[in-house]
Amino acid sequence: MDIILHVWRQKSAADKGGFVRYDAKNVNEHMSFLEMLDTVNEELLEKGEEPIAFEHDCREGICGTCGLVINGSPHGPQRGAATCQLHMRTFKHGDELWIEPWRAKAFPVIKDLVVDRSPLDRIVESAGFISAHTGGVPDANAILIPKENADLAMDAASCIGCGACVAACPNASAMLFTSAKVSHLGLLPQGQPERIARVLKMVGTMDEEGFGGCTNHQECEAACPKEISINFIARLNRDL
Amino acid sequence: MRRVTNLYRSSVGKKVLMAATGVIFVLFVIGHMYGNLNAFYGPDSFNHYAEFLREMGSPLFMHGQLLWIIRIALVVAVLLHVVPALQLWIMGSRARPVKYAHGLEIEETTIGARTMRWGGLLLLLFVVLHLLHLTVGSIHPEFVPGDAYNNLVVGFQWWPVPIAYIVVMAALCLHLYHGVWSSMQTLGISHPRFNRYRRPIAVIVAAVVFVGFIATPVAVMAGLLALT
Amino acid sequence: MQLDSKIPSGPVQDKWDKHRFELKLVNPANKRKYDVIVVGSGLAGASAAASLAELGYNVKCFCFQDSSRRAHSIAAQGGINAAKNYPNDGDSIWRLFYDTVKGGDYRAREANVYRLAQVSGNIIDQCVAQGVPFAREYGGMLDNRSFGGAQVSRTFYARGQTGQQLLIGAYHALARQVGIGKVKMYARTEMLDVVVEDGRAQGIVVRDLVTGKIESHAAHAVVLGTGGYSNAFFLSTNAKGSNVTATWRAHKRGAAFANPCFTQIHPTCIPASGDYQSKLTLMSESLRNDGRIWVPSGQKDDRDPGGIPESERDYYLERLYPSFGNLTPRDIASRRAKEMVDSGHGVGELHNGVYLDFGEAINRLGRQVISERYGNLFEMYERITGDDPYETPMRIYPAPHYTMGGLWVDYNLESTVPGLFVIGEANFSDHGANRLGASALMQGLADGYFVLPYTIGSYLARLGPIDVASNTAAFHAVETETSDKIKKMLDVNGSRTVDSIHRELGRILWEECGMGRNHAGLKQALEKIPVLRDRFWQDVKVTGRNEDLNQTLEKAGRLADFLEFGELMCYDALQREESCGGHFREEYQTEEGEAKRNDDEFAYVAAWEFTGVGSTPTLHKEPLTFEDVPLSQRSYK
Numbered sequence A: 001m002d003i004i005l006h007v008w009r010q011k012s013a014a015d016k017g018g019f020v021r022y023d024a025k026n027v028n029e030h031m032s033f034l035e036m037l038d039t040v041n042e043e044l045l046e047k048g049e050e051p052i053a054f055e056h057d058c059r060e061g062i063c064g065t066c067g068l069v070i071n072g073s074p075h076g077p078q079r080g081a082a083t084c085q086l087h088m089r090t091f092k093h094g095d096e097l098w099i100e101p102w103r104a105k106a107f108p109v110i111k112d113l114v115v116d117r118s119p120l121d122r123i124v125e126s127a128g129f130i131s132a133h134t135g136g137v138p139d140a141n142a143i144l145i146p147k148e149n150a151d152l153a154m155d156a157a158s159c160i161g162c163g164a165c166v167a168a169c170p171n172a173s174a175m176l177f178t179s180a181k182v183s184h185l186g187l188l189p190q191g192q193p194e195r196i197a198r199v200l201k202m203v204g205t206m207d208e209e210g211f212g213g214c215t216n217h218q219e220c221e222a223a224c225p226k227e228i229s230i231n232f233i234a235r236l237n238r239d240l
Numbered sequence B: 001m002r003r004v005t006n007l008y009r010s011s012v013g014k015k016v017l018m019a020a021t022g023v024i025f026v027l028f029v030i031g032h033m034y035g036n037l038n039a040f041y042g043p044d045s046f047n048h049y050a051e052f053l054r055e056m057g058s059p060l061f062m063h064g065q066l067l068w069i070i071r072i073a074l075v076v077a078v079l080l081h082v083v084p085a086l087q088l089w090i091m092g093s094r095a096r097p098v099k100y101a102h103g104l105e106i107e108e109t110t111i112g113a114r115t116m117r118w119g120g121l122l123l124l125l126f127v128v129l130h131l132l133h134l135t136v137g138s139i140h141p142e143f144v145p146g147d148a149y150n151n152l153v154v155g156f157q158w159w160p161v162p163i164a165y166i167v168v169m170a171a172l173c174l175h176l177y178h179g180v181w182s183s184m185q186t187l188g189i190s191h192p193r194f195n196r197y198r199r200p201i202a203v204i205v206a207a208v209v210f211v212g213f214i215a216t217p218v219a220v221m222a223g224l225l226a227l228t
Numbered sequence C: 001m002q003l004d005s006k007i008p009s010g011p012v013q014d015k016w017d018k019h020r021f022e023l024k025l026v027n028p029a030n031k032r033k034y035d036v037i038v039v040g041s042g043l044a045g046a047s048a049a050a051s052l053a054e055l056g057y058n059v060k061c062f063c064f065q066d067s068s069r070r071a072h073s074i075a076a077q078g079g080i081n082a083a084k085n086y087p088n089d090g091d092s093i094w095r096l097f098y099d100t101v102k103g104g105d106y107r108a109r110e111a112n113v114y115r116l117a118q119v120s121g122n123i124i125d126q127c128v129a130q131g132v133p134f135a136r137e138y139g140g141m142l143d144n145r146s147f148g149g150a151q152v153s154r155t156f157y158a159r160g161q162t163g164q165q166l167l168i169g170a171y172h173a174l175a176r177q178v179g180i181g182k183v184k185m186y187a188r189t190e191m192l193d194v195v196v197e198d199g200r201a202q203g204i205v206v207r208d209l210v211t212g213k214i215e216s217h218a219a220h221a222v223v224l225g226t227g228g229y230s231n232a233f234f235l236s237t238n239a240k241g242s243n244v245t246a247t248w249r250a251h252k253r254g255a256a257f258a259n260p261c262f263t264q265i266h267p268t269c270i271p272a273s274g275d276y277q278s279k280l281t282l283m284s285e286s287l288r289n290d291g292r293i294w295v296p297s298g299q300k301d302d303r304d305p306g307g308i309p310e311s312e313r314d315y316y317l318e319r320l321y322p323s324f325g326n327l328t329p330r331d332i333a334s335r336r337a338k339e340m341v342d343s344g345h346g347v348g349e350l351h352n353g354v355y356l357d358f359g360e361a362i363n364r365l366g367r368q369v370i371s372e373r374y375g376n377l378f379e380m381y382e383r384i385t386g387d388d389p390y391e392t393p394m395r396i397y398p399a400p401h402y403t404m405g406g407l408w409v410d411y412n413l414e415s416t417v418p419g420l421f422v423i424g425e426a427n428f429s430d431h432g433a434n435r436l437g438a439s440a441l442m443q444g445l446a447d448g449y450f451v452l453p454y455t456i457g458s459y460l461a462r463l464g465p466i467d468v469a470s471n472t473a474a475f476h477a478v479e480t481e482t483s484d485k486i487k488k489m490l491d492v493n494g495s496r497t498v499d500s501i502h503r504e505l506g507r508i509l510w511e512e513c514g515m516g517r518n519h520a521g522l523k524q525a526l527e528k529i530p531v532l533r534d535r536f537w538q539d540v541k542v543t544g545r546n547e548d549l550n551q552t553l554e555k556a557g558r559l560a561d562f563l564e565f566g567e568l569m570c571y572d573a574l575q576r577e578e579s580c581g582g583h584f585r586e587e588y589q590t591e592e593g594e595a596k597r598n599d600d601e602f603a604y605v606a607a608w609e610f611t612g613v614g615s616t617p618t619l620h621k622e623p624l625t626f627e628d629v630p631l632s633q634r635s636y637k
Ligand SMILES: Cc1cc2nc3c(=O)[nH]c(=O)nc-3n(C[C@H](O)[C@H](O)[C@H](O)COP(=O)(O)OP(=O)(O)OC[C@H]3O[C@@H](n4cnc5c(N)ncnc54)[C@H](O)[C@@H]3O)c2cc1C
Pocket: C039, C040, C041, C042, C043, C044, C045, C062, C063, C064, C065, C068, C070, C071, C072, C073, C074, C075, C076, C077, C078, C079, C080, C162, C163, C189, C190, C191, C192, C225, C226, C227, C228, C237, C238, C239, C242, C243, C245, C246, C282, C401, C402, C423, C424, C425, C426, C437, C438, C439, C440, C441, C442, C444
């Protein structure tokens, strides 16, 4: 199949950037979306042009490195999948796709489709952990944890830190990411001692980093490749 | 106190405040709607209601006192509701300087959610006019203090007025459709077993308020409520 | 070059305790006077950086991803082993030790493996304390499962995302130290060389991947936790960025490289679907617990699998290994699959896979049970291939997955370059010639949390809190060398893309140094690789400039190293005239086609010394002795 691409090209943070059209000819339906971009890039290279810069690493939906907004949907149309898990069979011949980077003040563009997501790391660095130093910890089975809590914590912990929630949120709020972190630790007995301080600090950092406030649009949940639930947002609000 | 100010400084704190005041509004609006329905039991019962508003709380309070307290409370609430709303609004738009080429694909968010802000402002505007109209009477053709019933009916004689009211009520309905659900989310009223009822509750509140409120203007237009 | 493994004397159970007592300690007040560089933020790197910072050292941590949390460890699915014996099924430190040495086909150091088994329990305690949400039973206790054909249930797991959860645990510990300023994190920064001066590692030279700036960092000790080199094959289950650059450049500066030909090919991956394929996806090994592997008895049989009657199906693993059946170890399962495909029994459009069939299991246990056990894996498979494993059998094929080889380290995890420590998959590790499932995560965390923090202290104590500076001639020399190399790559401006050359290298290594190796083939590879390497330097096309984010340049730099390293893999495979674990020399097999080990001549670690690009490296041997696990042929019949 043939696909028409309009890709956001931006030389550097300073450059203002704009869309450039590329025609991806005879694309194989088994290709992943990123492999489709690879082939476009190979052609660009053959022509001696600079290939499209986009981020990826694991290419199996777990590292959270990839992330493109395709026709207004972060990670593309497929639910519960990261960009790298998207396959061309979800598109059809002649489709016209607009490919953009995450758009948020907190995520400045570095080049083309590559953005700087370090604010998410700083949210974690501010308090997103349990202060357990190496060694001297009790036996793993010393603290029993009800299966339900462990499973719920796991749901929250499966966040891959991709930032799609921010990209999808009309307010560019990082609330889903932050609430997932807060809930993962807050649901476990080990996380109780620092629970309240943790929420306050993390939300504080989140605001400082220039994200918007959450006004319950639920778009983040829809875009999240791990389908993290906004119930965690309610949980964060309660803790606060 | 510092806890509170800190809370307010955070984006979440602002939301909590809006949710709280929002809930106050909801209660007020429902009560108010109920009151308006008195109109159907004739002038006297309606005027009694208006009178009751003022006698409310006696002998503890003197004529009109409690009403004033409520009025003041409402004004404060409006401020505490609107100011953070605007702050969040600004915060949100600052957070996305560059917009998407064709906007975001809508997956979940509702018209309600997306019209909260403009809808809210519309409501604000309405409340002001509405007070001048039916409470103060300054923009009322022939306002007779104390005769709320006739003020109401007269006020709705010229058709654009009731139409405008109905339109605003539609906006209010939307505002609540998201607001009621949203406030539960914001206040952390969330539980696996309860969550599936949150949407329906919002729908019901919104619908009841809408119907309850437009009943009067519609009735006036239909001539069911005539002058005495 | 001297290989001194520094293995403590005494019975294997007491070695580590004895050694820890003998190690010199750094006075608590002095710790802040020492700087340590940790390259890598995977399980090994992150756990080491966090632990060292907690002890009081000043740590600088580097990774090439945009966040330390994205290290490739995140992709690990199945689980992590520990000799906790929670299920009370007869596990013990000794058994884990025994299984690992035997599973590694007797090419690992007993002392290291025993220590690994010893600390395995602490790892689980540590992770739980950090809030890793391991799977639990209804009683609230930790759940275990049997993994990779182990006879006991010693594997702890967090859904199909164990690596992710363990890494997030380590990442949180690291983030905490970054937050309080004890660790300075350098993301999007690639290490391009080690600086060795006065006979010890003094620091590293890095490239800022955003600005292209070449910078130096000096420290009292340098730790490499930079992962494995499976991407030498181009197509592997590793993340696209995984590379050999850090370890290779260290090798060129004098660190011996051990057992480079010991690579693990994982049997259950999704076959390539076309020549545009960019990487291969692993399907958790646990699938083999219920799935049955078969191919059509006839060749090039293109019938729909459902239409092939039982009589015309060859369940070859069950046929060849009645007792272990579909659960035979990775190397065997992989090799047999390759045989089937090579002999024309391959399935799928490209005839490049074998069936992993759940039909029988679904009939026996019901769709419900199967979806509880493998639901997310089935989804993943359907998402990638487009067919539904509940309806038609999966297609699987082996893929490069893990590299047992790596920089040679002694018992202290110190390489042959003093002050240069190597942890995790990057070192030649404790897995011998074949790694058991769920043991790499264990080793990475053991090294980082519980071994390195002790051993590095002893080195630092001996070194003393001397001044370190990166503005010396030695650093400048390496910086210029690095910049020149980059400039050279940008100047070639030829016609071949980096990926096309990498694919070619991958094909050579896969054919000649993959699952089956033989003298002639390896000789050929040793002819071809230098030619390809020259082609690279004459004809590669690297667009853009050094001064900004340039992914083509990054890839080119990594490929340049793979092109040198590939040769070493072949030298090593050629030299080892026996079959053991993942290394199968076709000349050396039993009648039934099993690996034939030669303990008399090859019970050693092959540690290579760099002698210059293109010139034959020098082989050094560290003999291996087996006192506690008697040598025996593996038999899974
Ligand atoms: C798909 C898959 C599934 C697996 N499943 C399991 C399993 O179930 N159980 C198990 O035990 N093992 C499993 N493994 C193996 C295991 O995941 C790895 O061996 C282990 O995680 C390696 O960890 P590490 O810290 O040594 O290296 P990595 O996690 O690879 O980390 C490497 C780090 O080094 C950095 N780095 C590399 N080069 C440079 C450079 N030049 N400059 C700067 N930084 C650099 C990277 O940024 C990264 O931070 C699996 C592996 C794969 C591929």
